[in-house]
Amino acid sequence: MRATVWSGRNTVQVENVPDPKILSRGDAIVKITSTAICGSDLHLYNGYVPTMQRGDILGHEFMGEIVETGPDVSRLSVGDRVVVPFPIACGRCEQCSRGLFSVCENTNPNAGMAEKFFGLAAAGIYGYSHLTGGYAGGQAEYARVPFADHNPIKIEQDLEDEQVLFLADVYPTGYMAAEMAEPSPEKVIAVFGAGPVGQFAIASARLLGCENIISIDKEPYRLRMAVEKAGANHAINFAENADVVEQLKELTGGRGPDSVIDAVGMEATHGHFAIAAYDRIKQAARMESDRGAALRDAILACRPGGIVSVIGAYGGFIDKFPTGAFMNKGLTMRTGQCHVHRYLKPLLERVVNGEIDPSFIVTHRMELDRASEGYETFKHKQDECVKVVLKP
Amino acid sequence: MASFAGAATARVRRRRAHDESSAHSNGHGRNGEAAGPLPDERSVAALTRGLGYFSLALGTTQLAAPGLVDKLIGVTDDGTSRRWQRIVGLQELSAAAGILPRERPIEWLWARTSGDVVHLAMLARAYRNRRDSAPRLAIAMASVVGCFAADAFASTRMTSDPKLRQEVPRVKGKASITIRAPREELLEQWRRFEQDPQGESRLGPLEILAGDPQRGVEWRTADGAAHKAHGTLRLADAPAGRGTEIHASIEFAAPGGSLGAAVMKVAGDEPLQQLRDDLRRFKQLIETGEIARSDGAPTGASAKLQPKQHPAQPPANVNA
Numbered sequence: 001m002r003a004t005v006w007s008g009r010n011t012v013q014v015e016n017v018p019d020p021k022i023l024s025r026g027d028a029i030v031k032i033t034s035t036a037i038c039g040s041d042l043h044l045y046n047g048y049v050p051t052m053q054r055g056d057i058l059g060h061e062f063m064g065e066i067v068e069t070g071p072d073v074s075r076l077s078v079g080d081r082v083v084v085p086f087p088i089a090c091g092r093c094e095q096c097s098r099g100l101f102s103v104c105e106n107t108n109p110n111a112g113m114a115e116k117f118f119g120l121a122a123a124g125i126y127g128y129s130h131l132t133g134g135y136a137g138g139q140a141e142y143a144r145v146p147f148a149d150h151n152p153i154k155i156e157q158d159l160e161d162e163q164v165l166f167l168a169d170v171y172p173t174g175y176m177a178a179e180m181a182e183p184s185p186e187k188v189i190a191v192f193g194a195g196p197v198g199q200f201a202i203a204s205a206r207l208l209g210c211e212n213i214i215s216i217d218k219e220p221y222r223l224r225m226a227v228e229k230a231g232a233n234h235a236i237n238f239a240e241n242a243d244v245v246e247q248l249k250e251l252t253g254g255r256g257p258d259s260v261i262d263a264v265g266m267e268a269t270h271g272h273f274a275i276a277a278y279d280r281i282k283q284a285a286r287m288e289s290d291r292g293a294a295l296r297d298a299i300l301a302c303r304p305g306g307i308v309s310v311i312g313a314y315g316g317f318i319d320k321f322p323t324g325a326f327m328n329k330g331l332t333m334r335t336g337q338c339h340v341h342r343y344l345k346p347l348l349e350r351v352v353n354g355e356i357d358p359s360f361i362v363t364h365r366m367e368l369d370r371a372s373e374g375y376e377t378f379k380h381k382q383d384e385c386v387k388v389v390l391k392p
Numbered sequence: 393m394a395s396f397a398g399a400a401t402a403r404v405r406r407r408r409a410h411d412e413s414s415a416h417s418n419g420h421g422r423n424g425e426a427a428g429p430l431p432d433e434r435s436v437a438a439l440t441r442g443l444g445y446f447s448l449a450l451g452t453t454q455l456a457a458p459g460l461v462d463k464l465i466g467v468t469d470d471g472t473s474r475r476w477q478r479i480v481g482l483q484e485l486s487a488a489a490g491i492l493p494r495e496r497p498i499e500w501l502w503a504r505t506s507g508d509v510v511h512l513a514m515l516a517r518a519y520r521n522r523r524d525s526a527p528r529l530a531i532a533m534a535s536v537v538g539c540f541a542a543d544a545f546a547s548t549r550m551t552s553d554p555k556l557r558q559e560v561p562r563v564k565g566k567a568s569i570t571i572r573a574p575r576e577e578l579l580e581q582w583r584r585f586e587q588d589p590q591g592e593s594r595l596g597p598l599e600i601l602a603g604d605p606q607r608g609v610e611w612r613t614a615d616g617a618a619h620k621a622h623g624t625l626r627l628a629d630a631p632a633g634r635g636t637e638i639h640a641s642i643e644f645a646a647p648g649g650s651l652g653a654a655v656m657k658v659a660g661d662e663p664l665q666q667l668r669d670d671l672r673r674f675k676q677l678i679e680t681g682e683i684a685r686s687d688g689a690p691t692g693a694s695a696k697l698q699p700k701q702h703p704a705q706p707p708a709n710v711n712a
Contacts, residue, residue: 021706106676109689111672112668133689
């Protein structure tokens with residue numbers, strides 16, 4: 001089959017690789033109809049995630065049709081149309097039974113390694129380094145889906161691929177970020193980052209009743225989408241004015257936003273040249289693994305007693321974490337890789353009911369064979385790119 | 393006097409009995425009658441360990457700096473002599489690897505003894521060569537004769553006296569995991585897992601000795617296991633119906649102690665890592681009915697295979 005393969009920093013190519021086969025009794029094989037490039041794929045592309053190997057197939061946002069099932073699969077059958085959540089859950093461990101699927105205790109064969117890095121076993125994730133299991137990803141023609149009875153959601157409604165594809169990751173991820181921020185009509189929520197997750201965080205905060213949302217980014221076209229499509233009330237472009245904290249205070253009568261969402265993660269940039277350069281250099285020299293500009297500003301801007309909701313992906317350590325502000329303000333921080341499985345049904349329902357059409361983020365559609373072009377376009381935000389969907 | 397000597401004897405007996413059990417030997421009549429370590433026993437053990445470390449040091453030097461050794465023993469330093477230094481260096485390292493981890497490395501001591509004869513012959517041949525430095529060669533030959541005496545002594549003493557054994561440093565570790573299953577069921581399943589009929593265990597097969605699982609049963613590795621190790625296993629109810637906690641301890645021989653264990657760990661071959669793998673694999677089997685397998689790790693959790701994983705793409709040939 002054809003598959004998008006990582007072959008070093010800033011290099012992906014579409015290659016012929018062997019077709020996936022059933023490895024365990026609970027596996028299913030999915031013939032992929034649509035797959036997307038995620039912002040977190042760029043962390044792999046840029047070489048900031050350890051334990052990547054040449055030849056790893058990328059991609060953790062995909063959907064398609066079941067073409068084969070292992071003998072123990074009972075809830076899915078050949079021909080079912082499914083969306084596959086990016087974390088692999090066993091559905092049976094204590095964390096899964098609590099609904100904390102992304103910290104599943106059983107699906108990462110390299111749990112020993114993950115425990116050293118993160119202090120937890122961490123669920124397996126498709127195409128996302130060997131630290132999260134070494135599972136082949138879904139930017140390919142076919143994918144093996146382990147623990148199939150506990151993962152994919154069946155799509156029986158007459159909906160386009162692009163309306164349901166993002167259930168795999170960015171839509172529930174943005175939703176969970178909004179939920180952690182405890183939205184309500186009187187609150188002001190600020191969202192750092194207007195990429196796909198930021199867009200869905202804004203749209204979800206609105207679905208959950210928040211009426212005052214501020215979007216922060218440096219790309220005018222993304223801020224425009226946040227205001228026009230996702231439902232933000234204000235936009236802050238930190239390329240124009242680097243002092244985001246001051247602007248957020250200004251927009252909230254000096255109080256600061258009640259909740260701040262970090263939808264940026266480990267490769268944050270900063271409007272102030274010196275701060276951006278400081279983190280860039282430290283990260284390049286491997287003196288800090290994560291660039292923390294967005295998280296620092298989130299903590300500094302949030303009102304005392306407020307919530308900082310961290311959904312952007314981090315992998316190691318940041319420098320200059322403002323513990324003084326964090327502690328003295330009495331902030332609450334909520335974090336986590338999205339527990340996608342618990343949002344699948346309710347969020348699909350919102351699509352069916354017409355409350356949201358997740359396809360609004362799609363800016364680029366291309367053949368799978370053009371994946372490397374897709375990565376470049378997305379990485380450099382060329383041609384007003386927000387989301388690339390690949391068609392095998 | 394009597395009570396003091398008696399206590400010492402009992403302590404030695406206990407240690408002996410324990411070593412015997414982990415070595416799987418059938419035991420022998422004299423063992424139980426051992427009356428404390430005689431000076432001779434200690435010195436043979438120390439000599440054996442010393443010979444092992446000597447081999448390690450010499451072999452490392454010969455491989456890293458063959459020219460230096462050439463100069464020291466007085467042979468002409470050229471390509472041929474350096475090649476011979478490397479060959480002998482490898483031989484020394486294998487002797488070290490044979491002697492250090494074993495309690496009774498009889499064959500390896502004899503191998504060293506016969507190696508000395510070969511080395512003496514090599515030096516004698518060099519002595520006849522006029523280009524080489526005669527005084528240095530003479531000193532080298534005298535040293536080898538000295539080594540031969542020590543090796544021959546240790547070999548014969550250890551062969552003739554089954555009581556003699558060197559103490560290999562032992563490393564201890566602990567691992568625990570919580571599994572969502574009742575204690576009774578878990579014990580039953582663990583007995584099946586540790587027999588390892590499917591080849592699922594990384595450390596196993598294991599043997600469970602008598603004991604009460606709530607207080608801790610003793611286990612040890614059986615024949616065919618990757619390492620010789622032993623330890624305890626205790627099952628406890630997790631709070632409020634959250635399943636069962638398994639608390640395992642392990643003890644294994646590691647030449648060089650914790651440093652040696654660290655070297656094993658880098659290679660993914662440390663018994664404690666394998667015990668941890670086993671606990672994870674057992675939990676997966678009990679809770680999900682299968683071992684989590686990926687393209688990178690098609691046989692599931694394995695510290696040993698972790699450093700050399702297959703890329704995350706389907707392997708070319710897979711037996712489903």
